[in-house]
Amino acid sequence: MKRLIYTSILIAALTVLTPVWVAAEDPDFDSILREIDDLANFSESDFSAVYTIISERPGEEREVTQARLFRRDLNDQFLILILQPDVQRGQGYLQVDENVWFYDPESRKFERTTIRENIQNSDAQNADLDQSSFSSDYTVQSWQEGTLGSFDVYVVDLEARSSDVAYDQVRLWIRQDQTIVLKEEDFSVNGRLMRTVLYPRYERVGSKIIPKQVLIVDELNDGERTQLTMTDATIQTIPDSVFSKAYLERVSN
Amino acid sequence: MKTLLKTVLIALRNLNRQKRRTFLLGGAIAFGITIVTLINGFAGSFVENVSENFSNILAGHIFVQGVEKTADGKEQWRIADDDILLEIVAEQEMPVTFVSKRSEFTGALIFQGESIRQTVVGVDWDEERYLRERLVLLDGEFENMLATNDRGERNGIILTETIAEALNVELGERIIARMRTIAGQQNVGEFVLAGVSYDPGLFGQLSAYADLSYVNELLTLQPKQYQTLGIFLTDLGLIDQEADQYFEELSRRVNVFERNTEEEGENPVEALFEQADEETWSGVRYRLFTLNDVLSEVDEIVRLLNGAALVILLVLFVIIMVGITNTFRMIMYERVKEIGTMRALGMQRERVQILFLLEAFLLAMGGVLFGLVVAGIIMLIMSQIFLGLDSAIFILLKNGYFTFAVRPLQVAMNAGIVAGLTILAAFIPSRKAALMPPVDALRA
Numbered sequence: 001m002k003r004l005i006y007t008s009i010l011i012a013a014l015t016v017l018t019p020v021w022v023a024a025e026d027p028d029f030d031s032i033l034r035e036i037d038d039l040a041n042f043s044e045s046d047f048s049a050v051y052t053i054i055s056e057r058p059g060e061e062r063e064v065t066q067a068r069l070f071r072r073d074l075n076d077q078f079l080i081l082i083l084q085p086d087v088q089r090g091q092g093y094l095q096v097d098e099n100v101w102f103y104d105p106e107s108r109k110f111e112r113t114t115i116r117e118n119i120q121n122s123d124a125q126n127a128d129l130d131q132s133s134f135s136s137d138y139t140v141q142s143w144q145e146g147t148l149g150s151f152d153v154y155v156v157d158l159e160a161r162s163s164d165v166a167y168d169q170v171r172l173w174i175r176q177d178q179t180i181v182l183k184e185e186d187f188s189v190n191g192r193l194m195r196t197v198l199y200p201r202y203e204r205v206g207s208k209i210i211p212k213q214v215l216i217v218d219e220l221n222d223g224e225r226t227q228l229t230m231t232d233a234t235i236q237t238i239p240d241s242v243f244s245k246a247y248l249e250r251v252s253n
Numbered sequence: 254m255k256t257l258l259k260t261v262l263i264a265l266r267n268l269n270r271q272k273r274r275t276f277l278l279g280g281a282i283a284f285g286i287t288i289v290t291l292i293n294g295f296a297g298s299f300v301e302n303v304s305e306n307f308s309n310i311l312a313g314h315i316f317v318q319g320v321e322k323t324a325d326g327k328e329q330w331r332i333a334d335d336d337i338l339l340e341i342v343a344e345q346e347m348p349v350t351f352v353s354k355r356s357e358f359t360g361a362l363i364f365q366g367e368s369i370r371q372t373v374v375g376v377d378w379d380e381e382r383y384l385r386e387r388l389v390l391l392d393g394e395f396e397n398m399l400a401t402n403d404r405g406e407r408n409g410i411i412l413t414e415t416i417a418e419a420l421n422v423e424l425g426e427r428i429i430a431r432m433r434t435i436a437g438q439q440n441v442g443e444f445v446l447a448g449v450s451y452d453p454g455l456f457g458q459l460s461a462y463a464d465l466s467y468v469n470e471l472l473t474l475q476p477k478q479y480q481t482l483g484i485f486l487t488d489l490g491l492i493d494q495e496a497d498q499y500f501e502e503l504s505r506r507v508n509v510f511e512r513n514t515e516e517e518g519e520n521p522v523e524a525l526f527e528q529a530d531e532e533t534w535s536g537v538r539y540r541l542f543t544l545n546d547v548l549s550e551v552d553e554i555v556r557l558l559n560g561a562a563l564v565i566l567l568v569l570f571v572i573i574m575v576g577i578t579n580t581f582r583m584i585m586y587e588r589v590k591e592i593g594t595m596r597a598l599g600m601q602r603e604r605v606q607i608l609f610l611l612e613a614f615l616l617a618m619g620g621v622l623f624g625l626v627v628a629g630i631i632m633l634i635m636s637q638i639f640l641g642l643d644s645a646i647f648i649l650l651k652n653g654y655f656t657f658a659v660r661p662l663q664v665a666m667n668a669g670i671v672a673g674l675t676i677l678a679a680f681i682p683s684r685k686a687a688l689m690p691p692v693d694a695l696r697a
Contacts, residue, residue, distance in 0.1 A: 058366035098325050112530060114327075114437060115561050163436035164325065189434055189473060192441040220441060221363045 029143060029156055033135035040132040040208045043236060047071040047205065050083070051129060051231040055122040058223035065122060070238050073131045077243040080119065080129060081251060090252030093119070093126055096243060100126060100212040103245070105252035110245060123195060123216045123226040127166060134158065134172070137165045147177075148183060152176040167194065180209060193219045206235040255339055260604060264611040269620075271584075275616060278573075278580060282620025282671060283627060285569035289562050289667055290659060296558035297658030302651045304489050304544055310460075311389045312353035312376075313483020314544045315496045317503070320510075321531055328529055332481045333537065341502045353381055353483035356468045357460070360432030360442075362412075364420040371416055372460040373430065373442075375468025375479075378407075388462070392417075393424050393448030398464060402532055407464035409447030416461065417449045422457035424449070425605045434473040442471045489544075490643070496543045503539060510540040521546040559663075566667060574678035577616075581609060581682035589689070596691035605656045609683030610676050617675035621668045632657040 053065040067086035071077070080093040090105035093113065102113040118125050138158035146155045158170040169191065173183035184197040196217045203212035211230070218224035241247050268275045308314050319332035332338070335354070342349060343560055356375040361368045376384060378398045385395045398409040410428060412420070422428055423446065430442035444463060466476055472682065473478075486495055503509055515524035522542050529540070585592070592605060635655045640646070 055369070160438075163434070163438050166437075166439050168438055186439070188439050188441040190440055190471075194431070194441060220431055221366060221368055223366055224368075226557055 027143070027154060029140040031160075032154070032156075032174060032179055033138070033140070036174070036181060037132045037135050039179065040211075042071060042073045042131070042206070042208060044074075045206060045235040046238040047208075047233070047235055048075070048238060049205075049230045052231070053122045053124055054227045054229075055120060056223070056225050058221070063122070065119065065248060067119065067129075069129050070242050071129075071131065072238060072243060075191060076125075076131075077245075079243055079248070080126065081248070087129065092248045092252070094116075094243065094245060094248055095126070095130070099247065103248045103252065105249075108249070109212075112249075121210055123218050123224065124214075124228055125166060128197075128214065128216075128228070134170075141169075146173070148173045151180060151182060168218045195219055203230065203233060205233045208235075256604070258420050260608050261615070264608055264615055267584075267608075267612055274580060275619075276638055278577060279574055279620040279623060281573045281576065282570075282617055282675070283624035285557070285566060286621050286624025286667060286671065287628040287631070288569070289478055289566045290597065290664065291631060291657070292562035292565065293663050293667070294557060294628070294632055294657030294659045295468065295655075296555050296562065297660060297663075298651070298656040299558065300548075300552065300555050301489060301658065302649055302656060304548055305526060306549060306647065306649075306653065308485065308544050309383075311469060311483065311544065311547065312355055312384070312431070312485075313481075314486045314489065314492045315499060316483040316542050316544075317482040318480060318540050319482075320540060321537055322529070322534055325437075326533070327437060329640065331435060331473070331474060331537070332480065332482060333478050335479075335482060337506055338503070338539075341506070344485060345495075345498055345502060347484065347499065348487040348491060349484055349632060350487055351381075351383060351485040353377075353485070354479040354481075355483065356465060356472055356474060356478075356480040358430075358432045358468065358472055360430050362416070362420060362444075362461070363429040364422045364426065367420045369416060369419050371412075373410065373432075373444075373463050373468060374460045375465035376462050376569060377465045384462070389451040390448045391451055395448065397445075397447035398462075400445075400447070402443075406467050406470065408442070408467050409464065410444035411448040411462040412448050412451050413447060413452035413461070415452040417446065422446050428587060430471070432471060434471070436473065438473075440471050440473070442467070460680045466673030491500045492543050492545050496541065500541050503541060508534060508536060508538045510538060512541065513538060520549055566636070570671060570674045574674050577613065577675055577678035581593070581613065582685075584612075585682045585686045588686070590695060592686050592689055593693070593695035596689070597695060602687040606683045606687035609679055609686055613675045613683075614672055617672045618668070619670055625664065628659075632659075 005080065048068065048070045050066060050068050053067065055063040055065070057063075064084060067087070068081045068083055070079040070081075076095065076097055078093075078095045080086045082091040090103075092103045094101045094103065094110075100113050100117070101110045102117070103110050114126075119129070138160055141157045141159045143154055143156040146153050153173045153175055156172045156174060158172065160168045160170075167186035168189045169187035171185040171187070172181050174181055180202055181199055183199070185193055186195050186197065188194050196219060198215040198217070199211045199213070200215065201211070201213040202209050210233070211228075213230070214228040216226040216228070218226075271488060317332070317338055318330055321329045321331060323329065332354075339352070342352065354377055357372055359370065359372045362371050362373075378384075378395070388411065390411070393411070398411065399407065400409060401406050409535050412422070412428075415421075420428065426446050428444045428446060430444060432440055432442060444467075450462075465479065466539075469478060472480075484499075486492060500509070500512060510525055510528050512525065513520045513521065514528060525540050525542055525546075563654065596602075632655075636657065638655070639653050640650055640655070641653050650656070
């Protein structure tokens, strides 16, 4: 009888405690990061959109840059074509494999650049418009639960796997109920906060969810901020010829 | 010979007879020669002065950089081990006065809402004493550069007055630097303004100077590593010869970039850097370039200056030639009777012409000599005036003084051109005088 009672208590305890133990298990952040990347990447179709980049600097007038982005994530290709302002119209950034080229129609020359370069005079980088790659570029160092506005979030600290990425350390605020990033803090190699990126609005494009509005706050220079707004997003097939130097030269003339 | 000497004496006497005219014509020639000699003299020292001043800015005459290329094609500049580089300097017994080791980055300097792009050069302040003599500080002291912050970092920075004014920063205030590591990652430096240097504003703004150890730390280089080895030679004239010998030995021992690969009109340093873009390699590959490579365009400026001087000389003398032709025509009419008498006394036509041409030649040579003396005096006076190391044209000066280098061959060429043109100008009037029948001349 005693044994039966002990067994019943043990079963009851296991029944009650197992879900608690399971619930206390760390979230699988590797898969969460992969999911974030998958949601923002277009591996089965092309993607193009127009981005309006508004840069504000203390004591200076707002600068508005408009650029059309063409992306073919399957082949690691992108092309950013500057539409505005008129003086920079026709300039472009072209990525083919590992190489990123900047084209200036005035000099009619291509210069090698990197995905980590800033777009024009803004705080936005080429990488901000390119496919997301948190899962392959970073490892999770630590995490905690928190809230951001009315959302429950995971606050996850990431560290770069190699020096190939612009920021050595990144902190992400990831919604718990939906795997999207609400806020990102980017840190320098020596651990200093350099910029805060806010993602207040997302848009569904095909089966993907990508930021419609991005606010980049420069943490080194008070009052310096950049806002990116995405419009005309589409997953229509882009002709192969777009991802070429010849196309940039042709459309810039 | 005796006849020629006599003709010379007559020519001199004739010139002396019309002192005012001779002085004016000779003065015009002298003026031309003075201007041209001054330009030639300035151009002659231009290369040397600019080279010397640039060698101070760049910290060397011969430069060696270590370049690594990562698997994904990115370049990283780093000299991790300089034993071989310095060994060769010693083995070759190079005439070296100083060796500099520097690292640098270009980034945004930020201060209270203001941001400006600037190259910051890391200098070993304990070793590079000469920079203190060259850099003119308007505010602050070099000793501030040796001070450390609470983390033990020597984070002082010297900005030019232009940059300091643009940032509106004052001594002791904190400046943020947004820059990239050698791998291209974002990093942030925190500097304290230790000094404000004079900005000559010519040939672009000077770099900002910081401590090598802190610049290395920001670039993620190890404390003993650096990016550029600069070798100062005892004499600028030895650069090419020493660089060739050094490169030959260097290429035997380590992997190097080929030199002299530039195409027509291309800067040699640009060509060298393009090689790194186009080629792949593993480990460290060294590139060597010289101050002469960096300043290859300066030779072009000198050629232009000398060309301009020649054009000025020709224009001036075409004007002077017209004057000489008219004057000698006048002289011929004034001396018609004298020519008739000389011809009647048996002087040959050729000698009459030679007499006129000799007068022109002696006038030219007198003008040249006088012009050279005047140019020499002006150069002497100008070279005594100390314009200061903070002069707006410091890059053209030597330690704040004008210097002039006149090549004898150039002077001879200028004198030859002047003599030739003067004789040419006097040729027609002299021929006319020689062909004049003595009877007509005496009757005139």
